[in-house]
Amino acid sequence: MRYIYYPGCSAGGTGKAYDESIVEVFKALNIEMEELKDWNCCGATAYMAVDEAKAFALAARNLAIAEDQYPADEEIHIVAPCSACYLGLLKAKHYTESDPKIGGKIKKALAAADLEYKGKCQVRNPLDVFAHDFGLDKLKAMTKKPLEGLKVASYYGCQIVRPYSEFEERATPVTMDNILKAMGATPVDWSCKTRCCGGMLTWSTGAGKELNYILLKEAEKAGADVIATACPLCNFNLECFQDKIKAKYGMKKEMPVAYYTQLMGLALGLDEKALGMGRLFVPPKIPVKV
Amino acid sequence: MQNAQERPVLDQAELDPEFPRRMTRKAWGENLRRCIQCGNCTGTCPLSEYMDLGPRKIISMVRSGNKTDVLKCDTIWLCASCYECTVECPKEIKITDVMYALKQQALDAGHTPRSMPLPVLDREFFNIVMKLGRSQETWLMALVILKTNWLRGLDLAPMGLKLFAQGRLSLLPDPIKVGTGKKGDLKTIMDACDRLDKEEEKEAGVSSH
Structure with missing residues (x-):
């Protein structure tokens, strides 16, 4: 079995800290993973709004070139940390394999460029890899600096759990809570784990900002020290618009926001800089006083 | 926008029967006919309270062929693709995909709200x-x-x-090479999509006459 990394387009920009911390954590856990060569954009939510066939073919090309780049008998697991990428690839896989009409079209389009879609690739979210492949016991055993006293609001957002996820409950996900708990943190109970962050609406509409206010406020009410995120867009919305949201809704305190992989990295004793802790607008205060 | 009850009654001539036909022809569109207007979609949508119509009304209006109002509304552009409606629909209508298809048609028709x-x-x-x-x-x-x-x-x-x-x-x-014409070339794949789309339209056109 081989893990192939699909960083996605925000890994080189706003989501750099997610990319950095994932790569560091995989290394520290001795999980081998290499980047997919020649990967292209997953299409995110924008492509589908313009052209359906192209959106599917765009995402499916990544799966097809992965199959092409590795030996036929090898089991390939594409690790897609960004929720939009994870969903985009899963959705393309779902339609290609289950829908003769769209699937036929995608396969034909790929065949035009001499690619054959065989359906061999699994699309995996790193949460799934950490919790189920690697295992919580091993994570616990490898923790060097337990996140003691850190109250975390695990925020999964929408596209990890809906609609194609094979590893999570769509209303009550637990993997991130379990991972961070195994590493010493205290997950708080809150009701917004899978509530929408507004996606691309947040920068452009008041409605989007209000959705983020709800998340920040609920995390605060639950007593969280930090919101842990698993998607570059969720993270961006919650941290980068926080000053505007605070001003608009009269929030008094800041709510730190960080990627769960950064928190994992801290627990594994990795260097803060290497984990991109300097690339956050509202970083968590670590270590926490109990 | 006014409430549905206050809207003027449309003449049959103002409705476009090809619109629902086009939507139900989509691979995921067959279930559209099964909608029971239960409102789970609008109820679970985190953005419905900011929308002019909301997903339930959209589906009803698509089925009745009210193309103009559907493509001009702001509801479709307020869908953040969170898939809450899709997983909650008891009739398994892929509502998020319906919204995507409507966005495509609104863009093609040039009906996009200026404010957005x-x-x-x-x-x-x-x-x-x-x-x-x-x-x-x-x-x-x-x-x-x-x-x-x-x-x-x-x-x-x-x-x-x-x-x-x-x-x-x-x-x-940080681009990849596009347009090489070699194995796996993205442009070749995208061009093939255009070709396949045209073939499909042509076939659909032939079968509906």
């Missing part, structure tokens, strides 16, 4: 990926700001500077 930068963003994103094979966040945002409301750019400038200082604004693109 999202249609512009979707188009520009599409164009950048067609050229580079990958998105380029900084260029994308700059283009959208210039093409919509550049005053918004001033508002976002402090954030941009902070992102830049944190090394999170990539200025150079």
Whole structure:
């Protein structure tokens, strides 16, 4: 079995800290993973709004070139940390394999460029890899600096759990809570784990900002020290618009926001800089006083 | 927009029967006919309270062929693709995919609300990926700001500077080679999609006459 990394387009920009911390954590856990060569954009939510066939073919090309780049008998697991990428690839896989009409079209389009879609690739979210492949016991055993006293609001957002996820409950996900708990943190109970962050609406509409206010406020009410995120867009919305949201809704305190992989990295004793802790607008205060 | 009860009754002539036909022809569209108007979609949608119509009314209006009002509404552009409605629909209607299809048609018809930068963003994103094979966040945002409301750019400038200082604004693109014509070439695949779309339209046109 081989893990192939699909960083996605925000890994080189706003989501750099997610990319950095994932790569560091995989290394520290001795999980081998290499980047997919020649990967292209997953299409995110924008492509589908313009052209359906192209959106599917765009995402499916990544799966097809992965199959092409590795030996036929090898089991390939594409690790897609960004929720939009994870969903985009899963959705393309779902339609290609289950829908003769769209699937036929995608396969034909790929065949035009001499690619054959065989359906061999699994699309995996790193949460799934950490919790189920690697295992919580091993994570616990490898923790060097337990996140003691850190109250975390695990925020999964929408596209990890809906609609194609094979590893999570769509209303009550637990993997991130379990991972961070195994590493010493205290997950708080809150009701917004899978509530929408507004996606691309947040920068452009008041409605989007209000959705983020709800998340920040609920995390605060639950007593969280930090919101842990698993998607570059969720993270961006919650941290980068926080000053505007605070001003608009009269929030008094800041709510730190960080990627769960950064928190994992801290627990594994990795260097803060290497984990991109300097690339956050509202970083968590670590270590926490109990 | 007015409430549904207050809307003027449309003449049959103003409805477009081809519109629901086109939607139900989609691979995921057959279930549209099964909608029982239960309202689970609107009830679970985190953005429905900000929408002019909401997903339940949209589906009803699609089925009745009210193309003009559906493509001009702001509801479809307020869908953030969170898939809450899709997983909650008891009739397994893929409502998020319905919204995508409506966005496509609204863009094609040029019916996009002026106040919303999202249609512009979707188009520009599409164009950048067609050229580079990958998105380029900084260029994308700059283009959208210039093409919509550049005053918004001033508002976002402090954030941009902070992102830049944190090394999170990539200025150079990180493209793949597009248009080589070799094995796996993205442009070849995209061109094939256009060709297949045309063939499909042609076939559908023949069978409906």
